[in-house]
Amino acid sequence: MSAARRVGLVGWGAIGRVVGTALAAGEIPGATLHRVVDNRPLGDLPAPQSTFEDAVADCDLIVEAAGQSVVREWGARVLRAGTDLLVASTGALTDEDLTKELLTTGPGRVYFTGGAVGGxxxxxxxxxxxxxxxxxxxxxxxxxxxxxxxxxxxxxxxxxxxxxxxxxxxxxxxxxxxxxxxxxxxxxxxxxxxxxxxxxxxxxxxxxxxxxxxxxxxxxxxxxxxxxxxxxLPDPVNPATSQVVPHAVLRSLGALAGRSGAIL
Missing domain, CATH: 3.30.360.10 (Dihydrodipicolinate Reductase; domain 2)
Structure with missing residues (x-):
């Protein structure tokens, strides 16, 4: 059995909090919450809070749950470091130059979650x-x-x-x-x-x-x-997003971690 994916979670808001709590509780076999990155000082986290640089160096997979600006600023840097990246804020992909850069930069691999929509x-x-x-x-x-x-x-x-x-x-x-x-x-x-x-x-x-x-x-x-x-239903904390979005991220994480039974 391969080692569990060490996940660095960027953002501890409406999406990140649900994702991080589930990871810390062992709900995604093959993935563990290793680092949390947020621009606010946070306490009582289920994993150490760190800088983005330390998370990239110490994790196998970065999960973005903090907004389009994070994808623009950090996406390619994560991939060049050899760390994989799961993007929730797909709105950043309206920048075609950024999209091309993410799809062609390595050795890390980029993935996108479908979020609030299916099909x-x-x-x-x-x-x-x-x-x-x-x-x-x-x-x-x-x-x-x-x-x-x-x-x-x-x-x-x-x-x-x-x-x-x-x-x-x-x-x-x-x-x-x-x-x-x-x-x-x-x-x-x-x-x-x-x-x-x-x-x-x-x-x-x-x-x-x-x-x-x-x-x-x-x-x-x-x-x-x-x-x-x-x-x-909208998220009660952040009505701009839907309650299902963090669970879509968790579904994607389960597929990346190789959980049996995932629909690919």
Whole structure:
């Protein structure tokens, strides 16, 4: 049996706390929590808190659960050090130069978790058969989770006073995650699966009645058509993300650690 993966976890927020607690409790066979990295001083952690540099040097796998800026600043450095990297903040992949760098830098290997959406494996399989000529994502969330500094007073007023769904923005997977850096990683994940940021049309909707976050993916190609809809409860600590996201990270960790029965 191979040695357990030593995991360095970056971020002890809504996602990292769940992931780290599960790792420390031995819930992922073949993976152990070895280091925690966070820019705040933390106490009562299940593993030593350390600098990013020490975590990279001392771990086999870095799990990013702290935001797109971490991927941009540290992603390639982790891989050049020979340490593997699991990315949760896939919104960083709207930067094509960064994506190319992550995919070509080694000897460490980079992996991406699907987060709050499913069907990405099937879209990747369909893409092997031919181009997907229609890919559309509609994301619906509570208005408060979508407010951004760039929004003008008129849009903010419409969102805050709406008594039904309000279309906030349309665009592609290239530009929407930049506009909503904490709320639309799903758009970049879909684009990663289909291989084209500009092919994925994205609509962001604010709905005051959205007790669940909803993502609807519709895709079509010469070999078939696909529709996936997921509805998640928002995380109570950070409503911009869904409760399921840390468990998607844990599923990915289980697959990387070689747990039997994982769906690959």
């Amino acid at each position: 990405l494996d099937l879209l990747q399989a369909a893409r092997r058969m031919g181009e997907l000529h229609h890919v559309e994502l509609t994301t619906t969330k509570l208005p408060s989770t979508l407010e951004q500094p760039w929004m003008d007073a008129e849009l903010l007023h419409r969102m805050r006073t709406a008594d039904g769904p309000v279309e906030v923005l349309r665009g592609t997977a290239r530009d929407i995650p930049v506009k909503f850096p904490k709320s639309t990683n799903v758009a970049a994940s879909v684009a990663l699966a289909v291989g084209d940021l500009d092919a994925v049309r994205v609509t962001v909707v604010a709905d005051p009645a959205a007790t669940h976050t909803r993502h609807v993916i519709e895709a079509a190609g010469t070999h078939g058509s696909y529709r996936f809809e997921v509805c998640h």
